[in-house]
Amino acid sequence: MQCSYCKTENKNSEIRCTFCEAELTKQRPTLKPFISFDGFKTYKELNDFHTYDLLKLLKEVRKQRSDAFNSLRMALKLSNNIEVPLDFKNLTEDDYKRFTAYMNLIEEILIDRIGYKPKRIDDKLLIAWATRIGLKEY
Secondary structure, X not given: OEOOOOOOEOOOOOOEOOOOOOEOOOOOOEOOOXXXXXXXXXXXXXHOEOHHHHHHHXXXXXXXXXXXXXXXXXXXXXXXXXXXXXXXXXXXXXXXHHHHHHHHHHHHHHHHHHOOOOOOOOHXXXXXXXXXXXXXXX
């Protein structure tokens, strides 16, 4: 079996590479054909995402968090004038907290990989990353 990192040939019975000690059975991150927010994923699942996919997902999660914040702000503003159900306020607050935690998780994985978290993720940044990794479509 060939190591996917150092390209050294290893015996099939080996678990780790004899040269660089990388795990031979570990799958390397690959680009997803389509990435969007489709529910919260665990650290282990996110760690298998390609960095480019994490950037696209972070952009989407930040948008969802902003929408949740605007809903929370509106619920609080409305509660001054009319009686807003407590369930609605709690639900919007919970959504905002979950999206904030999820955003922080993705940002920390990006910090581990690239050394920083982008303040803003726009098309210019995504195109630059896509160009670096040789993507034809963005």
